[in-house]
Amino acid sequence: MTESVPILLVEDNEDDVFFMRRALTAASISNPVFVAEDGQKAIAYLVGTASRVEGDNCPSLILLDLKLPVTKGLDVLAWLRQQPHLRGTVVLILTSSNEPSDIREAYRLGANSYLVKPTTTERLNELAKALKNFWLEFNSFAPGS
Amino acid sequence: MSATSVILVVEDREDDIILLRKALSVAAVNNPLHFVRNGEEALAYLSGEGKYARRDEFPLPLLILLDLKLPGLSGFDVLAWIRQQEGIRALPVVVLTSSDQLSDVNRAYELGANSFFVKEFDFQNFVDVAKLLERYWLKMVKTPQSSRNNTSKPTRQD
Numbered sequence: 001m002t003e004s005v006p007i008l009l010v011e012d013n014e015d016d017v018f019f020m021r022r023a024l025t026a027a028s029i030s031n032p033v034f035v036a037e038d039g040q041k042a043i044a045y046l047v048g049t050a051s052r053v054e055g056d057n058c059p060s061l062i063l064l065d066l067k068l069p070v071t072k073g074l075d076v077l078a079w080l081r082q083q084p085h086l087r088g089t090v091v092l093i094l095t096s097s098n099e100p101s102d103i104r105e106a107y108r109l110g111a112n113s114y115l116v117k118p119t120t121t122e123r124l125n126e127l128a129k130a131l132k133n134f135w136l137e138f139n140s141f142a143p144g145s
Numbered sequence: 146m147s148a149t150s151v152i153l154v155v156e157d158r159e160d161d162i163i164l165l166r167k168a169l170s171v172a173a174v175n176n177p178l179h180f181v182r183n184g185e186e187a188l189a190y191l192s193g194e195g196k197y198a199r200r201d202e203f204p205l206p207l208l209i210l211l212d213l214k215l216p217g218l219s220g221f222d223v224l225a226w227i228r229q230q231e232g233i234r235a236l237p238v239v240v241l242t243s244s245d246q247l248s249d250v251n252r253a254y255e256l257g258a259n260s261f262f263v264k265e266f267d268f269q270n271f272v273d274v275a276k277l278l279e280r281y282w283l284k285m286v287k288t289p290q291s292s293r294n295n296t297s298k299p300t301r302q303d
Binding site: 087088089090098100103104107108110112113114115116127130133134135138139140141142143 | 247
């Protein structure tokens with residue numbers, strides 16, 4: 001059931017998008033991956049999915065950067081948790097910030113977990129593999145309501 | 146290890162407690178484990194009330210493993226309560242339950258569960274879950290508790 005849940009990657013840095021895609025492929029994650037380059041586009045994407053056929057393309061897993069142009073990651077998260085149909089969406093913060101205040105605020109706003117971007121390919125691959133094992137294989141997702 | 150590495154397990158079934166204990170040990174999870182048997186006890190532990198008054202003995206956990214089907218207050222009640230408490234609402238809660246009913250999954254996420262695992266009644270499954278918890282939650286994920294080490298004002302317990 002969770003094999004093909006779409007993943008939304010909210011990331012403005014092209015290099016990070018490239019490396020993340022590569023790591024996801026290396027971990028044999030075949031789920032469709034959509035990219036939004038800033039918070040506004042992420043919201044537009046999620047609003048767009050709301051009006052489509054039920055379940056269609058609505059991501060169950062969002063990888064969300066915090067430092068984004070226009071609308072910040074935490075603002076996207078806060079918005080998301082106010083949308084009834086998105087409250088069950090799993091949101092993983094993936095950021096270079098290791099600030100305790102960011103970590104606390106992310107959880108307060110309803111992040112499912114908080115990950116600091118690894119700085120080496122090897123560790124990024126490990127992270128992608130853990131994402132696959134933990135979130136895509138074991139975890140149960142809330143079906144879109 | 147520091148007090149903040151505690152895992153609080155809210156589970157009423159003795160069999161599951163034994164399985165989980167063993168599985169976490171096989172998965173080399175060395176964090177101190179605290180078990181509470183029902184929702185009321187979970188609230189008492191997290192509020193530091195009654196027999197849980199001493200925070201040096203019963204520290205706030207790094208992670209909570211929460212069963213949904215509990216006598217008295219349900220796991221949902223506990224989860225909803227945690228998310229309303231200013232001091233602890235950011236604590237990561239992993240639901241670990243035998244229910245895979247979609248309505249339960251939905252409700253758990255809506256109330257703010259961080260993730261949702263379905264328990265299967267075989268030991269290998271428990272070990273697999275325990276290993277994932279170790280690799281993912283304890284090694285990779287940053288939590289408010291683990292970040293507390295970096296803040297300037299830890300509460301002194303002694």
